[in-house]
Amino acid sequence: MRRNLTPLLLSLVVLIVGSRISPHFLDFAYLRDSATLLAEIGIIAIAMNFVISAGQIDLSVGSNMVLTACLTAKMLAAGLPPIVCFASGLVIATLLGYLNGVLITFFKAPSFLITVATLAIFRGAAKAMLGPTSVKIPADLIGIDTVTAGGLTVPLLILLMLTVMATFVLNKTVFGRWVIAVGANPRTALFSGVPVERVIRSTFLITGFCCGIASLLLLSRLGVARSDLAMGSELDIITIVVVGGTAIQGGSANVVGSLLAFFLLTLLRTAMGVASVTAEYQMTIIGILLIAVVLAKRVSFQSIVKKFKSSGPKPT
Amino acid sequence: MKSIGLTALALIGLYFVAPRLFAADSINSILLWLPLILTVALGEFFVVVARGIDISVGSILGCSAMLVGVILRSNAELPLTLAFAAGGVLGLVLGLVNGLLVAAAKLPSLIVTIGTLASFRGLAFLIGKGETITASMVPDRLMQISSRGASLGGVTFTGIALLCTSLTVFAFLFVRFVPFGRAIFAFGGQPEAATRRGISGERVQLFVFTLSGFLAGIAGVIYLSRFGQVQPGAAGSGFELTVIAAVAIAGTKLTGGNGSILKVVLASVIVATLNVALSILGIDTNWQMLVYGIVLLLMVCGDGYRRRAQLGVR
């Protein structure tokens, strides 16, 4: 709990500041819907924990999501049964993710470069397939983001569910320990019998699968698929993972932290949005937040902490 | 030298597929792309050699182009050297911010520069108060350095090409003859060993990020000279991927310590050619991204495959 205090406290600060600068901010339904708008990104961020804690990175996730959404929409528009289309969508996204893993381990190439290339290829394929057109999906499949259960929308519930699952897998299973071991030191891991390459491929496979889930949610939320959706979402995703406390160098994971970071980012965006903070300030502030959070992890505040402890920190 | 042979082979092959690409006009187009890519790629090269990555170069380029545009708008008589100096200094300062966060605060460069990518982009808006610089505000003298120059057989060697060439020569000499240049490689190859030999890792990191920022700043002025229009949100946006592609195609190891300036030049030529070729060959606009990605993937995998063969893996 303690290591997740930062995003938690920051979220609290944003909540307080947000409610001060705009009377429209503190509204549960509004905040919930705003979070739902970014839920796909959160879902991929949860999965990205596997890739990053294994010392890799996947920049192709946004493109994967969009290509899968386009293909799924095409199948739906062709009149195939929805269940078949959804299943194929998940399979396609999983395979695209796995493809990254295969290329990386086979060619011993850095994941950064391979996934920069597949970022262009996946989105390029979507663009080549659809061009300027878009594909609409049947009306009865639209709007999963407005379905609520227990006060939360379906995408948020899925996000929570995946967080629990990912936490369990990373902390309580052999596979989870392998992932961390590979990220901490691949050589040592290899010598101690960890199937390093298989683990790396699996992490990309998991991320691909979650891109699939995200793409279905995206499709249902927007009602259309086109090639130019969710541009640049990979940077948001990495931001969430890192702010959440997962080290970019690998060797550690903090899934719950990512979830909290997701809420922090949502709250911050929403607060700034509803206060009509201009786009350029929004960019600047989110960039600074990212650096400040990692910076804070590095710099020892012990001495300052002691000073504050006696008086007790009071967030205003 | 193998890569040079391969490049030559690829060029010859390309000549038969697309002779149009070798017309003087096409070469001029490539020569106008090249300075922009190569100038930034040189900085990125040193960062990568020192085990870092700089994602923020596109935003720094945008800031610099914006700043110099704003200065020239209100002061058209400004000597061009000062315009370049202004762009270079702004880039240097922004690069220094990256460098300090990486070297002094010991943060991962990917994260730092993803953060500054956003923040510096915001800065580009603030510098110009969100306005756009148009060609009407840029003096002809600046525009002409990317259009006039020594001409040979229809191919023009422009001022910006000259500038970029000299920067490249400097970089080459720096790596060859200056001890600190070699220290960067030593640090990138084996940081611990280098530190034991008295090379300061902090200084290396601070230097490469500042240099990268400086060169991106210079490239901002080149951008302004070349296009004459600067939109705060768009100028240089996404340019980091082009540049990193060039450095990667050059076979520069992302794990640091290895790479050659000559190969970066070649790779930048390849990337510049690819950009122009997509247009000249008339590849459908909807297919260009896919083709670009596939070429990049082939290059990256080809490099990996060669290394595998050398290592004798399986």
Next chain:
Amino acid sequence: MKPSTLALGISLLALIAVSGCGSTKTDTSTTPGATPTAGAKTKIVFIPKSAGNPYFTQVESGFKKNADQFGIDFSSQAPSSADATSQLAVIKDQAQRGEEVIVIAPNSPDALNEALDQVVAKGVIVITADSDLTGNESHRSVGVLPVDFTTIGPEQVELLGSQINYEGEIAILSATSDAPNQNAWIESMKTTLAEPKYAKMKLVEVVYGDDEPQKSTTETEALLTKHANLRGIIAPTSVGLAAAAQVLGQKEIAPGAKNAKNGGLVLTGLGTPNELRKAVKAGVVAKFQLWDPADIGTVAGYLGTQLKAKKLDLKVGTKFDVPGKGSFEIKEKQIVIAGKLVTFTKENIDQYQY
């Protein structure tokens, strides 16, 4: 307890930053109870395609100029980029702020459908401006377009044709292949070119510069390489036209310039006077066109107030007067045409400052 301190430090920063820049924007409209006259004014927000685009600043000036006269409490909020989905959050946030009318220049003809329906369900009036939700018009109440798009083809083709004796190879430099306006205009140009008067003008290629200076420049240069006999280029986009003008200027191949071949290359298109002023004065571009973007803001602002007051019937054929602007008509698919094309030349360009 290291994280807590840090949180404190950052929160301080966030506090300063957010409240600092928020204050410039959080006008009286966000302070509850501070606006007793709120009922009299219509709260209208304009959402442009992206931040930092001077064209939309001019559109905004149309709202602002008439805000007092029409009774508009005006604000604008741009997304950071022109992506298809970047406006979704802005729409939601502005509705939450209590804006009564959202005027939006949509980045996508259909990706916003669901989000717009959701705010419409909350009673917000949605008006599209500058471009429309082509094929999805039911998701907004009325669309304000700058000019009658079917006139763009004839006017632009004539503008180019008259300068090249209606003869020779021509090309079009467009923005992105998925921009509905661009595609509509290109269609309209092709239809015009099929007329006998333009039989000797041959459209050899349509290329896309993605509204980026780099890509537009490269595409223009490639056009020159690919088509040695090219006589003219139409660039119906500001960024493209400015980039192409830059290429022509640097290569000195415009009519009358040093390197001009068989009469020189004629460039025309749609662009803002500010971006083309230099090219026109230097003789690189003789004539080009645009409408006054402010007209869009004026008409959309007026429509917003009238729709809010339920004073206007959106039935096709309804006529209405915009004070100081004259008479307008609700056309097919609830489209209102805000203005007409202005041709800019060396003589008149200095009268237009946008």
